[in-house]
Amino acid sequence: MNSPSAIINKILTFSAVDGPGNRLVVFFQGCNLACLNCHNPYTMGRCNDCGDCIPHCPQQALSMDDTGTVRWDADLCSQCDTCLSVCTFSASPKTLRYSVSELLDVVQDNTPFISGITLSGGEATTQLPFILAFLTALRTNPATAALSCLVDSNGLLGKTAWQQLLPLVDGVMLDIKAWHTDQHKAITGSHNHRVKASLDQLIRSKKLAELRFLLIPSVTDFDPPPDDLLLMLRGLSPETPIRINGFQHHGVVGAAAFWPPAQSDDISRFQQVLHSAGLLNVKIPVHTEKMSLPFR
Template identity: 35%
Template sequence: MNQKILVNQIIPFSNVDGEGNRCSIFVQGCQLNCLYCHNSETIQTCRNCGICIEHCPSHALSFQSNLVIYEESQCSHCDTCIMVCPYQSTPKAKAYTQDDLMARIEIYRPYIRGVTLSGGEPTLYADFLTGLAQKIKKLGLTVYIDSNGFFDFEATSPLINIVDGFLLDIKAVDNIEHLCGIKSQLHLKNLEKLLGINKVIEVRTVLLNKHMDQMNTLNQVVDRLEGYPQVPYRLIRAHVTGLKKVQEAYIGEAIMTEEEFVAYGDYLNQKGFHNFKLQR
């Protein structure tokens, strides 16, 4: 297949993107715009405006045929290009075919248990990733999807059927439009459907003050996880490390104290739900 998708980065070995040592592939593009996103440069695609070129200290960027061209061998990975981009994007995303990605995965194959397709939002490229997942599975590797849950279940069903499971981010229940720029409860409906076919590896929620109703979100998720004791719920304390300055200024005062964060774990224990993890 000659079809290509934009990939922000490939992490050869990760132990935080699912079970075991995994290769994580981060696609470019997401339909959300979460206030606390630590991969905000994966949301938009490069507009080829060229503003980043003059700011690149290592001269790794240039204009060719009205396109911003990135030369990785010259890059110092200072991320100045991302910091000055008015669209908070990156010129460093690369176009890959399925065969290109498989060539990379083959290199890491002896050292990994599987591949996690992340982003960005991988379900935006469901057709492409369905074919890729089929090829990965033939290597004896597992395939996970790290998703925000906002996808058309029926249209995505070929991908859902071939992968081993989803790492599902439930951002919030109330005020989701303010927090992530989308007005929908589709993520909760898809959580229910994925649970029903045993395709949920883990559910996760980032907790912060002011911008969400934490208690209602926890209750809605835990109520849906009842009857699925094998599925853990990971609570993540939002932090400002790695955020863009504009994000830090907006949510800095909403970061929880350690005591506030731990209290939500205590609440789940009191509720009788014990299969959760607290991530600082």
């Protein structure tokens, strides 16, 4: 059987905001949600080698090889991002393919400087065969075995797949984009039955590293909180790490660019809801909705 490889948008060798300590972050290309509010919409799709972006590149950094595959020359690229704006598939030609051993080498080279790694995206779990093989290699390599490993996820992964993944990771940072299914579908294009099932599974397996709420005034349905959301919050242990991601416009395109950004009053109100539910470990990132972004 061929060993799996991954399509990776970006590797950040140092981040202090994607989990505790200094972390190496791998941004996988491709997502199974289509959030209107996405700050990195070009990480959603996977390049289909249509070639439409090639003539728009001012640096001739893009080309089509003999096999019909689009190639990106990082040395020629000026990072103008014209190709991203041209692509109608929410993809990027500026991705790289890594084998398990190649990614392990990158992590190993950085091991002296980091406390752990975070698998992010896009949605890392859309490349599950690769991350299972990679994490197994990471855990069995004496040089990297002690690194903590977190996954940043939208929660769409199925129960059986989580059962394969969770023994290999220290925890999962789970995004809650909306609470009611209709609201979730309006924002992301998908219902959230799986997200709630994943939340339950992560709590029961003690692998919920952080629960993250996206707060978009008049769009998300956390303010005021519905009764079943309050019930869930009251059932969490008080030290559960919670993050309130206040919506901002940075990188957002389309209809969501006209949605109101979260103000400090909106965030304070939801923070009070969380405190009233007994949750005391609430973080609020400054001026950003998400963690670090896969900017090159």
